[in-house]
Amino acid sequence: MQPITDLYIYCKVKRQPIPIVHVREAIRQQIRGDKHLATRLSLWDFAGQELYYSTHHIFMFSHSVYVLVFSLVDAINDRKKQLERIVFWLNSICIHTESQDTAIFLVGTHRNSISSIQRSEVVGYLTEKLNVNSLCDRFVNTPEGMLVFQVENSITLDNDSSFLQMCILKEIEDMMYVCEEFPVPFMNFYKLINERKFQNGGKQTICLYDDVKIRVKHQFSVEEPVFQEMLSFYHKAGEIIYQPDDDHLSKYVIFDPNVLVSLMKILITIPPRNQRSRHLAKSWDMMDKRGLADIKLINHVTKSVGISTQLTLSLLLAYDLVCLIPRESKDDEQLYIVPSILPAYEIDGRYDSMPRWQTFQNDDDVYYFDFGSFLPDVVFWRLLARCMSSPTVLKSSLKRHVYSDIARFSFDGQITYILQLVRHIPMEQNLIKVMVQKAPGIDSKCLLKWLLKQLNIIRRRDFKFMEFTLGMPCPYQSHDEFENAERLHIIELTSRGGKLHDNPKVNLLCEGRSHVLKPYPVSTLGTKIDLKSPGQVSIRLETHISKMPAILYKDICDHLNVDLMAGDWRFLAGELGHTAGQVQIYSQKRNPTGEILQEWSRYNHATVNNLLEILQRPSLERYDIVDTIREHISQAP
Missing domain, CATH: 1.10.10 (Arc Repressor Mutant, subunit A)
Structure with a gap:
């Protein structure tokens, strides 16, 4: 009878009688063997308007079940648009929440407005497209194994809507955090939260951290560790906002997130x-x-x-x-x-009139922050704010050179850089482009380190589970070819917001061609980028894989990229020590084998001989590729 015991302790502390209806219901549940789930359910309707995008971090929290709703009729009329919207919201949820704490229901409305054949086509299309996304494991499947729950929202009594409600409640009951036990002071603190929300018209919803700590310690007799635990719990539950890792925001406790x-x-x-x-x-x-x-x-x-x-x-x-x-x-x-x-410079996918300062020059350094399928507009706007707040920026240029999708800044008086939103492939590759113009004798590394630091601050505060990479364009593609490519080929300098390469030269593999990059070239007058491709090379067993002929490299990638039950790129990743999480990231890449080989090529032992040995291991047994490599070796002069 643990629930009654807890209730007794709570009411004794509050000097209140135990409500008999609560005792009676608890006894009935114990007899029936039901789970004792007494919870407060808060419903948030995001409405979908763009004006709320910049505040998603305020009301998207881990201890939640999300119901992602779309119209089946709209999906019939434009499948791609609906898929893009679903992916957008899926990314928004996943960058703010922990996977083990969050479940997502994908619900299609207006079921009776389309035929059963149309419904099957739409649901099958969405299931197929979303299943390749590494984030799809957040979705709760229907009993038939599909991702979409179909309901008719124009009628009061709908069996499928009732079934959906039952599934949501069942999911809530199974959540680990719902079953957690907490001391009585947690309930007392929850009462304090509601007092702050509703007293004096909600004018006391933002309080100084020190004031709250003094009151809680005096009123509830709790020490600092328990107080921090309470703040963390109710922050995750979305009841308050407390940011302990931010120097400024850690001074406040916001008792009503809706205020912001x-x-x-x-x-x-x-x-x-x-x-x-x-x-x-x-x-x-x-x-x-x-x-x-x-x-x-x-x-x-x-x-x-x-x-x-x-x-x-x-x-x-x-x-x-x-x-x-x-x-x-x-x-x-x-x-x-x-x-x-801010007003945008880009209008309907075309530039109304390009700023003179946006012109690309051959001796500019170009880098990209790649956010994958996540639309980084809200991150870009925060980055603009941090760039504008930097003491190194030229203040007189802020009103003239800053737009919602492109901006120009100065750095330390010796570097001018341009930030630009690039939505190349909406559901695959969304970028922030950085163009750097430097004074002679200056490199870009100091600026890139500073930008990387700002993005990591933004991520830790507002987008805790967001991932991005920093890289530079492949130098073997001309500028025009690179901009018009189906997918921009970006050579990573750092992944997941990690540290930059410290070496002034980096030996990397690019589509089967080895080249030495200077990630942070020092500016000299008249410098031009050399875009010439290397010639074909022969190989031997001791040859490093970065020096393999391009045609052989492409052959290996084409063979291993084909998804098989055994012996494909996933098993190569496993043999090279990659984790399941890394394999999921590679699965979103257009050429996963190329990404794996490029990562491996950073090591001296990444030779053709060792690659042959790996390909012959029991998990792979790719003797077809082994024969192809040996044929190239035999033809070497």
Whole structure:
């Protein structure tokens, strides 16, 4: 009778009688053998509007079940668009939540508006496309093994909707965190959370960490470790916001996450002209056309939410949702840039008029941050805010050279760099492009390290499970060829936000061709990029794999990339010591074998002889490829 015991302890501490209805229900559940699940269910409707994208980190939390809803009718009319939307939301959920704590239901509505044949086609298409995504293991499958639960939402009583509800409740019961036991002070702290949310019209929802700690220690008699555990638990549950790893945000406890959402909603929802008050007309016009907010507009927003202007600005600046433009003189108006509402330079996939400073030069260094299938717009806007806040940036250029999809900055007075959003293949390759123009004698490494540091700060704070790589374009493709390629071939300098190569030269494999790259070339006047390809080379057993002929390399990749029950690229990865997680990442690559061989080519022992030995192991037994390699060796002069 553990539930009754817990209830007794709680009510004794609170000096309240035990409600008999709770005791009666607990006894009935024990007799029936039911699970005792008393929980508070919070429903959040994201609505899907873009204005909420920059605040997803506030209300997407791990201790949740997500119901991802789409229209089966819309999917019939445009399958690709619906798939892209589903992948977008899937990525948004996965970069904010832990896999073991989160389940996702994919629900198709308007079931009766299309035929059974059309439903089968749509569900089969989505299941096939999503199953190749490494994130699809978050989905809860139907009893038939499909990813889509189909419901009819136009009728009150729908058997499939009732079945979906039962599946969701069953999933909640099986969640590990639901069954966790916590001390009584956790329940008392939960009461404090609700008091802060609803007392005085919600005006006490943001408190200083030290004030909360003193009250909890005095009122609930808990020590620092237990207090930290309570904050962490309710942060994961979405009841509060507490960021212990951020120097500034760790000073606050936000008892109602919806406050930040409301702040941003009011700030970036620009009313029609006929609904603007006269004293804010100029402010809204500047916000609409230039993405700039003045202090008068900020005061209006804070007054609407009931929080002080100073506290509001402190939080928005700490989350990189706005950025302060320093005044050049005391008489200048105080302005703030709101990156998410800045005007875009790119219109309908075409540039209205290219900025003069965006022109590509042969001696510019070009790098890419690759985010895979995740759309990095919200990350880009935060990065813009951090770049604008940097003491090295030229402040006078902020109003002229910053847009929501492209921006130009200076770094230490010796480097000019351009950041640009590049949506190359929406569901496969989304990039932030970095173009660097340097003074003579300067390399790009210091800038790349700084940008990498800023992205890691953003990730740890707002996108804890986001992954990205930093690399440079393949030098064996001309500029035009590279930009028009189906998939940009980027040679990784670092993966998963790790450290950069320290070596001034790196020997890497690129589509079967070996070359020495200078990741951070020192600028000299008149420098040009050499785009010539190497000639064909012969091989011997002791030849390093990076020096294999391109045609042989392509042959090996083509054979191993074919998915087989045994002996394909996955088994090669296993023999080379890659983990299951790394294999999942490789599965999203267009040429997984090439990625594996490129990684291996960094070692001196990556020779043709050792590759032959691996290919003959019991897990692979790829004697067809072995024969092909030996044939090339026999033809060597």
